[in-house]
Amino acid sequence: MNIKKEKISDFSVIHVDGRIDTINSTTLETELDQLHNRGEMKIIIDCGDVKYISSSGLRIFLNAQKKSINSRGELSLCNLPLPIREIFDISGFSSIFKIFNTLEEALDQKK
Numbered sequence: 001m002n003i004k005k006e007k008i009s010d011f012s013v014i015h016v017d018g019r020i021d022t023i024n025s026t027t028l029e030t031e032l033d034q035l036h037n038r039g040e041m042k043i044i045i046d047c048g049d050v051k052y053i054s055s056s057g058l059r060i061f062l063n064a065q066k067k068s069i070n071s072r073g074e075l076s077l078c079n080l081p082l083p084i085r086e087i088f089d090i091s092g093f094s095s096i097f098k099i100f101n102t103l104e105e106a107l108d109q110k111k
Helices: 025-037 055-070 082-091 103-107
Strands: 002-008 011-020 042-053 074-078 098-100
Touching: 002 025, 011 025, 011 055, 011 103, 025 042, 025 055, 042 055, 042 082, 042 103, 055 074, 074 103, 098 103
Parallel strands: 011 042, 042 074, 074 098
Antiparallel strands: 002 011
16 A cells, blocks of 8 residues: 655645555554644545555544544545445445545535
């Protein structure tokens, strides 16, 4: 898994490429924890290049969402490939997250 970070306006954007599984999910968790610890309030995870997500990966997303809610921030997802979106739908995670079709839509969101 590769992670690229960028700041766009008020948003911290994390671009994830590859598999989010037991072996490497802690890398993503560390990146998200660092953003929360720095007080970043608006985080977008761009999943456009995610090939696979395991239950460990879903747990990382859920924990990051809880931290965002507790800090009165917001965590959004965008560009979920269809197989990943289906996993979010089946697991019920689609109702937990703000999910946008594109990064541009996520950046244009209103509070």
